[in-house]
Amino acid sequence: MDALQCKLARTMLGLTVIETANLCDVSHETIRRIEAGDTTLKEKTIAKVRAAFEKAGVQFIEENGGGPGVRLKKRAKSVEEISKQIDVLEETISSIPTPTAPSPKAAMGTMRKAVAEDKMENLKARRKRISHDRSK
Incomplete structure (x- = not known):
């Protein structure tokens, strides 16, 4: 140094x-x-x-x-921070309307919902890993 x-x-x-x-x-x-x-x-x-x-x-x-x-160093996110992100994604997913008829707007909504669900699943898996590592 x-x-x-x-x-x-x-x-x-x-x-x-x-x-x-x-x-x-x-x-x-x-x-x-x-x-x-x-x-x-x-x-x-x-x-x-x-x-x-x-x-x-x-x-x-x-x-x-x-x-x-x-x-x-890049600070690892805590379980609490990840849980907050999951909560926000759940709200986002629930606010996306289910399409009633095919349209470009409906397709984009379906795509946004799928991306948010994928991100949420990844965050849940990460939260589970962190919780499991801390319990050792």
Whole structure:
């Protein structure tokens, strides 16, 4: 982790220097020194700060031709969030009228309903997997 990666990670998490120091269990001066590029810091101190950032969801991108960087891990949706999406899809499906006569509008409604039902089934399967994994 270099100075810029430290500052970017802190900024991505929306933390002040003091909040970052608390998160990493180091002094705020240590965070300032890392961000200033101080090379006299112990490697274990930098590793401790990096580990705290990683635990908070930061991924460090090593030099790959475009320079080193950081990004946030994609957060997995919770069972509650998935359930809310399922509820919305159920409402959407129930609001699509059943066609009474063939027409382009009726065909589009049938298609929208089929897509929503497919998405809902996928979400239900995902919710079941997450629930099953948490019960282990």
